[in-house]
Amino acid sequence: MYGERMKPTKDRLVEAAAELLWERGYAATSPALIQRRSRAGQGSMYHHFSGKADLAVAAIRRSAGRLRLAAEAALDSGTTALERLGAYLDTERNPLAGCRVGRLVQDPDVVADDQLRAPAGEFFTWLRQRIAGVLAEGVRDGELRPDTDPEATASLVVATVQGGYVLARAQQDQAAFRQATEAAKSALDRLRA
Amino acid sequence: MYGERMKPTKDRLVEAAAELLWERGYAATSPALIQRRSRAGQGSMYHHFSGKADLAVAAIRRSAGRLRLAAEAALDSGTTALERLGAYLDTERNPLAGCRVGRLVQDPDVVADDQLRAPAGEFFTWLRQRIAGVLAEGVRDGELRPDTDPEATASLVVATVQGGYVLARAQQDQAAFRQATEAAKSALDRLRA
DNA sequence: GTCTATAATGTGATAGAC
DNA sequence: GTCTATCACATTATAGAC
Numbered sequence: 211m212y213g214e215r216m217k218p219t220k221d222r223l224v225e226a227a228a229e230l231l232w233e234r235g236y237a238a239t240s241p242a243l244i245q246r247r248s249r250a251g252q253g254s255m256y257h258h259f260s261g262k263a264d265l266a267v268a269a270i271r272r273s274a275g276r277l278r279l280a281a282e283a284a285l286d287s288g289t290t291a292l293e294r295l296g297a298y299l300d301t302e303r304n305p306l307a308g309c310r311v312g313r314l315v316q317d318p319d320v321v322a323d324d325q326l327r328a329p330a331g332e333f334f335t336w337l338r339q340r341i342a343g344v345l346a347e348g349v350r351d352g353e354l355r356p357d358t359d360p361e362a363t364a365s366l367v368v369a370t371v372q373g374g375y376v377l378a379r380a381q382q383d384q385a386a387f388r389q390a391t392e393a394a395k396s397a398l399d400r401l402r403a
Numbered sequence: 404m405y406g407e408r409m410k411p412t413k414d415r416l417v418e419a420a421a422e423l424l425w426e427r428g429y430a431a432t433s434p435a436l437i438q439r440r441s442r443a444g445q446g447s448m449y450h451h452f453s454g455k456a457d458l459a460v461a462a463i464r465r466s467a468g469r470l471r472l473a474a475e476a477a478l479d480s481g482t483t484a485l486e487r488l489g490a491y492l493d494t495e496r497n498p499l500a501g502c503r504v505g506r507l508v509q510d511p512d513v514v515a516d517d518q519l520r521a522p523a524g525e526f527f528t529w530l531r532q533r534i535a536g537v538l539a540e541g542v543r544d545g546e547l548r549p550d551t552d553p554e555a556t557a558s559l560v561v562a563t564v565q566g567g568y569v570l571a572r573a574q575q576d577q578a579a580f581r582q583a584t585e586a587a588k589s590a591l592d593r594l595r596a
Numbered sequence: 597g598t599c600t601a602t603a604a605t606g607t608g609a610t611a612g613a614c
Numbered sequence: 615g616t617c618t619a620t621c622a623c624a625t626t627a628t629a630g631a632c
Contacts, residue, residue, distance in 0.1 A: 219597080234511045237430040240625065252627090253598050262626065308509060315572040316501060316509040318427045331574045338570075359586070365570065365579065366586035372569040373562025377531075379508040381524045386558065393552070393559035397590040412615080434608060445609090446616050455608065 220258045222248040227269035232310045236266060236317045236326070267325050273310040274333040281337055291348025292402070295341065295367065296395055302371055305378035305387030312372045338364045354401045363401070370394040413451045415441040420462035425503045429459060429510045429519070460518050466503040467526040474530055484541025485595070488534065488560065489588055495564055498571035498580030505565045531557045547594045556594070563587040 217225075226248035230239040241262050245255055259265040284298040311330050320326045338361070345360035374390035410418075419441035423432040434455050438448055452458040477491040504523050513519045531554070538553035567583035 235430070235509065237428070238511050241627085242625080251597095251599055253600080256627070257597060309569075312569045312573065313509050315569060316428065316506050318431050321572055321575075327573070327575070334570055334573045334579075359589070362582050362586035362589065365567075365582040366563060366590065369563045369566025369570055369583035370559060371566065373564065373566030374558075376502075376505045376508060376565040376569075377527055377558065377562055379514055380505065380520070380527045382514070382520070386527075389555050389558040390562035393555040393562075396552070396555065397559065397593075400590070400593045433606080435606085444615095444617050446618080449609070450615055 219248070219250050219254050223250050223255055223258060223265060224268045224272055226250075227265050228273050228310075231266060231269055231314060232273065232307065236314055236320050239266075241265075263323060263326060267329065270311065270314065270326065270329045274329050277309075277311055277333065278336065281340065285340060285344055291344050291351070291353050292398060294344050295398055298341070299367070299371070299391040299395055302374075302387070302391065305375055305384045306382065308375045308379055309372060312375065334368065338368055341367055348401075352403055355403050358401050363398070366397070367394055412441070412443050412447050416443050416448055416451060416458060417461045417465055419443075420458050421466050421503075424459060424462055424507060425466065425500065429507055429513050432459075434458075456516060456519060460522065463504065463507065463519065463522045467522050470502075470504055470526060471529065474533065478533060478537055484537050484544070484546055485591055487537050488591055491534070492560070492564065492584040492588055495567075495580070495584065498568055498577045499575065501568045501572055502565060505568060527561065531561055534560055541594075545596055548596050551594050556591070559590070560587055 223244060227239070227244045230243055230247065234243075239262075241252075241255060244250075244265065245252060255265065259268070280301060281298060284301040285294050287297045288294045311333050314320045315327065315330050320330070342360040342364035345354065345358060345363050348354035349356060349358050349360065370390050370393075374387035377386035377390060378384055380386075416437060420432070420437045423436055423440065427436075432455075434445075434448060437443075437458065438445060448458065452461070473494060474491060477494040478487050480490045481487045504526050507513045508520065508523050513523070535553040535557035538547065538551060538556050541547035542549060542551050542553065563583050563586075567580035570579040570583060571577055573579075
């Protein structure tokens with residue numbers, strides 16, 4: 211164990227890489243940039259990681275874990291299914307920055323390398339199933355209509371958030387994101403039994 | 404005017420750039436790559452365009468114009484509003500490749516340069532308004548519930564398609580895209596008066 | 597574990613001949 | 615209008631001292 215005042219170099223590298231991947235994407239994030247932000251030298255980075263891709267995998271895992279915790283918190287918050295899903299949709303932040311994870315899969319280098327893509331794929335698989343679970347619960351409790359398709363509806367919710375990011379960035383306007391998530395909430399409301 | 408058998412170099416450059424931007428994104432598309440694919444030399448490219456960004460603007464405009472024609476065709480096809488929107492949602496192709504336009508706005512270089520971003524922003528503004536128009540028509544004709552919000556619902560439709568691309572790429576599975584668009588169609592169906 | 601020096605390759609762009 | 619040669623710079627990565 212080590213003290214709290216200074217995180218180890220390896221950790222600082224992962225943290226800096228995660229931030230930069232979010233801000234700039236994979237292609238535009240150079241090792242030199244990561245080194246500068248983490249105050250680590252060239253040698254340190256190549257001591258702890260085999261290269262840019264290896265470090266990026268660790269950073270993407272960290273970002274996905276963070277999003278997972280945030281989603282878990284929102285989906286656990288309310289009492290009814292619609293409250294929980296509403297909390298999740300309202301939780302999303304910083305539409306202009308894009309999604310820490312979803313943003314990356316548009317990058318050709320990330321999709322080409324299965325090591326890089328896998329953490330993103332696993333995150334979305336988990337998220338869809340988690341949301342589908344909340345919806346299935348709502349159906350079981352008689353809150354939602356029995357003809358609700360939890361799997362498909364979960365895809366709609368996740369896709370709306372991801373698409374909202376795209377619209378917000380394309381138009382450089384947060385409102386585009388909010389309009390999409392508000393519409394998703396209305397659509398969910400119409401599933402009420 | 405010129406013959407049909409050989410397109411002019413300028414046109415081949417724009418075409419090659421549009422393809423490469425779709426396949427690889429902006430950052431990963433180098434001028435050298437565009438020159439090779441269009442069979443144009445270094446000199447030709449810099450004669451017709453001031454640089455990579457200038458050529459990319461022309462290419463993005465071409466891609467956006469193409470998507471606009473495709474969307475227009477689908478949204479003009481059926482007789483009822485729900486038929487037209489269903490045709491639009493079913494029209495989308497090649498989810499693993501991503502959207503020719505939406506894909507680009509995740510790139511930091513594209514969003515940083517207003518010249519590059521504007522064509523994408525304009526395309527989505529147009530698309531949302533066009534879809535909102537179809538929805539408003541459906542409300543006016545008594546096909547859709549009077550409490551339908553055309554603007555918000557249009558955002559939901561466009562976001563679902565863009566988000567569907569993200570999910571499909573993250574999981575490397577077309578089905579993720581289809582599930583999202585099918586759910587969007589179900590949601591629209593519940594707006595029936 | 598961390599540093600500096602250096603390599604090999606590729607980038608976007610320019611110059612000037614034809 | 616198109617070509618080839620060349621530029622200055624950044625990239626990812628390695629070597630070897632400390």
